[in-house]
Amino acid sequence: MVSWVGAEVPGFLASSVTSAIAYTGSYALVFLGVSHMTARGRFSDLFRATAPSLVQQVPFAVLGFFIGRLYLELGAGVMLLIVVPILIAREMFASYLRVKEAHDETVKMLIQALEKKDRYTSGHSERVAKYAQYIGEEMHFGPARMERLRFAALMHDIGKLVVPNHLLNKPGKLTEDEFRRIRIHEQVSVQMLSNIEFLAPIAGAAHSDNTRFVPDDPKRPIEPYIVMIADAYDAMTSTRAYRKALPQEVAFQELRDKAGVQFHPDCVEALIRAIERRGERHGAGYEEHQEFEDAPEAGVGSAGLGDLLTSEA
Amino acid sequence: MSRRALVAVAGVLGLAGASVAHLAGSVTAGELALLAAGIVVGELLVLRLEDGSAVPLSFAVMIVLAASFEPNEYVITVLAAELTVFVLRTGARDRFTAEMLVARVAVAAATLGAYRGMQQLLDGRETVAATLATLGAVALAQLAVDLVARAVLRLGHSWTPRGRLAWLAVASSGMLMAIGLRGVDGRGDVGIWGPLLFSTPLLAAWYAFERLDAATRAYRQTIESLAMAPEFGGLVIPGHAQRVASLVVRLGEELGLPRKEIEDLEMAALLHHLGQVTLDDPEVSGRPDPQEVAGVTGRMLREIRPLAAAGDIVSGEADEPRRRLAVQVLRVASDFDDLTASGGTPWLDAIEALRSAPGFAYERRVLAALERVVSRSAGS
Structure with a gap:
C-alpha cells in the first residue's frame, strides 16, 4: 500500500480537487442541459438558481476521494465515523424545516383567525x-x-x-x-x-x-x-x-x-x-x-x- | 468583533503561523499553530442546545491533539487557545465565562489522561480496532467530565435529546479527524489535511444546529410576542401569560409530565387569553365569561396543527388522564396568578383559597405540587 506521508498528500489533494471539479462540471452540463430542454426556462436563470449548490458539491466531492482512500487503507469500520455526523446534520436540518413550517403555519393561521x-x-x-x-x-x-x-x-x-x-x-x-x-x-x-x-x-x-x-x-x-x-x-x-x-x-x-x-x-x-x-x-x-x-x-x-x-x- | 470576524482572524492567523513554521523547517509547530486556531474556531462555533447551553466543536480538536502530539505540546497548545478565547470573549454577547474556562480545562485534562491511559492499557498496540477503542474511550471521558463539570459549575445540562446528538457528532468527527492526522500503524494518515477535510461533516452539522436554533427562537419569540396582545389591550394584568407559562413548566416538571406535554402546556399558558381580543369589547358588553374566553381561544388554537394540543388544554376538553392533568395545571396556575398578582393575596392564602374552592374545583395533587414549587422559589 502507498504511504501518503510527505509530498504525496498535496499531490493526491491536487488530483482530487481536479477530479472533483471535472465531476461537478460534467454533472452540471448534463443537469442544466436536460433541465433546459424539459423546463424551457431561460438558461441564465436556471444557471443562477443552481450555481450555488453546484459549487457546494466540490468540497464534498474532494472529501469523497479522501474517504475512498481511507476506506482502502483502514477498512469499513472507520466509515461509520463519517456517516454519524452526516446523519446528525441531516436530522437537525429536518427538525429545522419542521420548526420553520410550524412557525409559518402558526403565524398564518393565527393572523387569519384574528383578522x-x-x-x-x-x-x-x-x-x-x-x-x-x-x-x-x-x-x-x-x-x-x-x-x-x-x-x-x-x-x-x-x-x-x-x-x-x-x-x-x-x-x-x-x-x-x-x-x-x-x-x-x-x-x-x-x-x-x-x-x-x-x-x-x-x-x-x-x-x-x-x-x-x-x-x-x-x-x-x-x-x-x-x-x-x-x-x-x-x-x-x-x-x-x-x-x-x-x-x-x-x-x-x-x-x-x-x-x-x-x-x-x-x-x-x-x-x-x-x-x-x-x-x-x-x-x-x-x-x-x-x-x-x-x-x-x-x-x-x-x-x-x-x-x-x-x-x- | 463579531463572531464571524473572529473565526476569520483565527483561521488566517493559524494559516500564517503554519506557513512561518513550515518555512522555518518545523512541520510540528506548523500543525500545532493550525490546531490551536482550530480550538479557537471550535469555541466560537458551538452546537446550541434546547436549554441555551452548547457543545463546542473544540472537543473534536482536543482529541486530534491528544492522539498525535507530546503531552507538553498538547498542554501548551490547548491552554494558549482556551485562554485566548477567554480573553477575547469575556465582554462579548456570547460570553465565555471563567466557569466555562474551568470546565474546558477539566475536559482537556480528561482527554489527555484517557488517551495516555488507554495507550498503556493496550500496550501501544496499533490496530484499527485498538485505535478506535482508544479514541472512543477518550470521547467518553470527555463527555463524563464535561457533564460533571457542568453540573458542579451550574452551566446548564447538555444531556438533552439535542445534546446527545451534538456530543455524538463532535466525538465521531474528532475520532475521524485524529485518524486522518496520525493514521493507524503508518496507514491512512494524510497529515494536517486529515483534520481539515474530515471536519466538513461536523461543520455541516454545526450549520444545521445553527438554523434549528434560530428557527426555534424565532418561533418561540413570535408566540411570546402574540401572548402579550391581551395585555397591550388592557384585557389581562401585565405579565400574566409569561408568569403562568413559567409556573406551568415548573408544575409540569414537579408532577413528572413528559417533556412534550410540558411544551404543549407552556404554549397553552402563553396563549390562553389570546382569543379574548376577538370578543366584544368589555366597555361595550362587560367583562367576558372566562369559559367563553377559553372556548374561543381553544377553538382558534385547535385549527392550527402545531398548536392543536395546546388548544385542547386551553378549552379543557381532554379525554386522556395525562391531558386532564395538564388542563388542571393550567387552571390552577392561571387562577393562582390572578389571586396573587392582581388580587395581591399572599401566596399561602391564595393556595388556601384554591383548596377551599367550592365543589373540589381543583385537583389536590396539583395544589400540593403548587405549594411545593412556590415555597421552594419563595425560600430561594
Whole structure:
C-alpha cells in the first residue's frame, strides 16, 4: 500500500480537487442541459438558481476521494465515523424545516383567525405579504431576507389586536379621540415585532412614521417602505369600512403620483411591474369579497391610503 | 468583533503561523499553530442546545491533539487557545465565562489522561480496532467530565435529546479527524489535511444546529410576542401569560409530565387569553365569561396543527388522564396568578383559597405540587 506521508498528500489533494471539479462540471452540463430542454426556462436563470449548490458539491466531492482512500487503507469500520455526523446534520436540518413550517403555519393561521375581528380586512395581511414578496423578488432579495420581509408583512397590523372591535368596524369618519386610539395600534405593532429578534431590525415596518419615504437615507432598511406600499396598494384595491375599492388603474396612478414623496419610487415601480407581468387584476370589480355593498363611496384619493394612515378629520 | 470576524482572524492567523513554521523547517509547530486556531474556531462555533447551553466543536480538536502530539505540546497548545478565547470573549454577547474556562480545562485534562491511559492499557498496540477503542474511550471521558463539570459549575445540562446528538457528532468527527492526522500503524494518515477535510461533516452539522436554533427562537419569540396582545389591550394584568407559562413548566416538571406535554402546556399558558381580543369589547358588553374566553381561544388554537394540543388544554376538553392533568395545571396556575398578582393575596392564602374552592374545583395533587414549587422559589 502507498504511504501518503510527505509530498504525496498535496499531490493526491491536487488530483482530487481536479477530479472533483471535472465531476461537478460534467454533472452540471448534463443537469442544466436536460433541465433546459424539459423546463424551457431561460438558461441564465436556471444557471443562477443552481450555481450555488453546484459549487457546494466540490468540497464534498474532494472529501469523497479522501474517504475512498481511507476506506482502502483502514477498512469499513472507520466509515461509520463519517456517516454519524452526516446523519446528525441531516436530522437537525429536518427538525429545522419542521420548526420553520410550524412557525409559518402558526403565524398564518393565527393572523387569519384574528383578522375576523375586522370584517373589512380579512385576508389583508396575506395579500400584503404577497405583494411585499413580489417587490422583494423584483429586487432580487435572498431567501433569508425574503423570509424576514414576508413575516414582517404578515404581522405588520398585529397591533390591531388591541383596538376595540367597534372602532375597527365603524363605518364613516372617526372622531379625533377615536382616531388617536386607533393610531396606538402602530406603536403596539412595532413593540410586538421588536420582541422577535429576527424581525427587530425592520420592526419599523409597522409604523407609518418610519415608512414615509426619506430620500438619501442609506441607513434606513428598505423593507418598511416595501411593506407600506404593499399595504397601501391592498388598502386601495379592497373595500373598507369607510369607502369602496378603487380600480387598479387609479391605485397605480395614486402610487406613482406619491412616488418620491410618500413612497419609495423603486418599490412602486417594482410592484407595478410584478403585477403587470403576472397579468393580475385587483381593485373594483375584481375583489375577493363582494359582500360589503353598504360601504360609502367616500374617501377616494389618498386620504384612505394604507388603512388609517392619515386622519380624514 | 463579531463572531464571524473572529473565526476569520483565527483561521488566517493559524494559516500564517503554519506557513512561518513550515518555512522555518518545523512541520510540528506548523500543525500545532493550525490546531490551536482550530480550538479557537471550535469555541466560537458551538452546537446550541434546547436549554441555551452548547457543545463546542473544540472537543473534536482536543482529541486530534491528544492522539498525535507530546503531552507538553498538547498542554501548551490547548491552554494558549482556551485562554485566548477567554480573553477575547469575556465582554462579548456570547460570553465565555471563567466557569466555562474551568470546565474546558477539566475536559482537556480528561482527554489527555484517557488517551495516555488507554495507550498503556493496550500496550501501544496499533490496530484499527485498538485505535478506535482508544479514541472512543477518550470521547467518553470527555463527555463524563464535561457533564460533571457542568453540573458542579451550574452551566446548564447538555444531556438533552439535542445534546446527545451534538456530543455524538463532535466525538465521531474528532475520532475521524485524529485518524486522518496520525493514521493507524503508518496507514491512512494524510497529515494536517486529515483534520481539515474530515471536519466538513461536523461543520455541516454545526450549520444545521445553527438554523434549528434560530428557527426555534424565532418561533418561540413570535408566540411570546402574540401572548402579550391581551395585555397591550388592557384585557389581562401585565405579565400574566409569561408568569403562568413559567409556573406551568415548573408544575409540569414537579408532577413528572413528559417533556412534550410540558411544551404543549407552556404554549397553552402563553396563549390562553389570546382569543379574548376577538370578543366584544368589555366597555361595550362587560367583562367576558372566562369559559367563553377559553372556548374561543381553544377553538382558534385547535385549527392550527402545531398548536392543536395546546388548544385542547386551553378549552379543557381532554379525554386522556395525562391531558386532564395538564388542563388542571393550567387552571390552577392561571387562577393562582390572578389571586396573587392582581388580587395581591399572599401566596399561602391564595393556595388556601384554591383548596377551599367550592365543589373540589381543583385537583389536590396539583395544589400540593403548587405549594411545593412556590415555597421552594419563595425560600430561594
